[in-house]
Amino acid sequence: MKRGKRGIIYWFSISSLILLAGFILGGCNQEGKSKEDEKAVNIFNWSQYIPDHVIEKFEEETGIKVNYDTYASNEEMYAKLSAxxxxxxxxxxxxxxxxxxxKQGMLEKINKDNLPHLKNIDQDFMGLYVDPKNDYSVPFMWGTGIIAVNEKLIDKEVTGYKDLFDPQFKNSIVASDDMRFVLGAMLAMEGNDPNTQDEKQIEEAGKRMKELLPNIKLFDNESPKTVLANNEVKAGILYGGEAILAQRENPDIKLVLPKEYLLLWQENLVIPKGAPHKENAEKFIDFLLQPEISKEITMSYPYGNPNKEALKLLPEDLRSLIELPxxxxxRGIYAKDVGEATAIYDRVWAEVKQ
Structure with missing residues (x-):
């Protein structure tokens, strides 16, 4: 049948629209498919928590590409996810x-059917007050906030935080850049609850910390072990794993469980709300729960390990260092959510560091 000029234009217009719609729908379907099926997983973690060779082994075994970013504080992590x-x-x-x-609904519920190695986690670390059924979290690491001293560089015994105010420590302490850890130590030193929401007590802790500032050489959450091991400071207020790593490099380093306050902490693997690769996230979490893999992580970064089967594989000397009597x-105390008082801690900490 012969078409007129207008008919030809009309036919091409309709055909073009159909083709365009097909491309758009195809593109949408492809995008949806790529998000669901993409062989990738995006990790946001503390620095120096998972060694490169563990990441590489996961990629080799699963074919899933790991995109890995790090943060230096809970505040940094939370700000990015809240945005x-x-x-x-x-x-x-x-x-x-x-x-x-x-509390803020920022987490996905974890499908435990995809975590066959969850059984390896010691029950002492499961079911804590925050997530009693572990619907949203899997214990990953735990540890303490402690003092480390270089015995070769000091002439006194250190048993707690009060000892660090001695003038011989002038400009020679590295401290964790963690307000709840450090201000908690100052609160406990004065006999107050490290989780207090009392503004006056928090401000007094800030004043006490300011008195210690002449002895603080630097605040460092990334690698405080470096200056400690290199004899650049005499003491550190830091996490136990960092102190052990410093001691590995420098046998003059001694670990002290401070008498006034022993901070306990636990890091947990979670999946943020709207995670684009939830199944891959669960594969990654379960991979980390394998005893041999968990052991490799602790060998590289000697923090407390809640994986009871991995602990059996560790050398006895390392196991004795990371486990607590x-x-x-x-007597250890976990930091807890202090609600609106968080803003007070933020302000006081900013004043300490300004």
């Missing part, structure tokens, strides 16, 4: 930030 869709599939908050994120464990 909107971050695109991350796994993050690792400390217990009290897990509490905040769960029962009496010490009982």
């Amino acid at each position: 909107g869709q971050s695109g991350y599939d796994v993050v690792v908050p400390t217990l009290y930030y897990l509490e905040i994120m769960e 029962t009496d010490e464990l009982k």
Whole structure:
């Protein structure tokens, strides 16, 4: 049948629209498919928590590409996730930030059927007050906030935080850049609750910390072990794993469980709300729960390990370093969500560091 000019134009217009719609729908379907089926997982974690060779082994075994970003504080992690869709599939908050994120509906429920190795986690670390059924979190690491001293560079015994105010420590202490850890130590030193929400007590802790500032050489959450091991400072207020790493390099380093306050912390693997690769996230989490893999992580970064089967594989000398005696464990205190008082801690900490 012969078409007129207008008919030809009309036919091409309709055909073009159909083709365009097909491309758009095809593109949408492809995009949806790529998000669901993409062989990738996006991790947001503390620095120096998972060694490169563990990541590489996961990629080799699963064919899933790991995109790995790091943060230096819970506050940094929380700010990024609170800003909107971050695109991350796994993050690792400390217990009290897990509490905040769960309250605010920021987490996906984990499908435990996809975690056959969850059985390896010691029950002592499961079912804590924040997530009693572990619907949203899997214990990953735990540890303490302690003091480390270089015995070769000092001439006194250090048993607690009060000893660090001695003038011989002038400009020679590295301190964790963690307000709840450090201000908690100052609160406990004065006989107050490290989780207090009392503004006056928090401000007094800030004043006490300012008195210690002449002795603080630097605040460092990334690698405080470096200056400690290199004899650049005489002491450190830091996490136990960092102190052990410093001691590996420098046998003059001694670890001290401070008498006034023993901070306990636990890091947890969680999946943020709207994670683009949830199944891959669960594969990654379960991979980390394998005893041999968990052991490799602890060998590289000697923090406390809640994986009871991995602990059996560790050298006895390392295991004795990362485990706490029962009496010490009982006096340990976890940092908890302090609600609106967080703003007071933020302000006081900013004043300390200005």
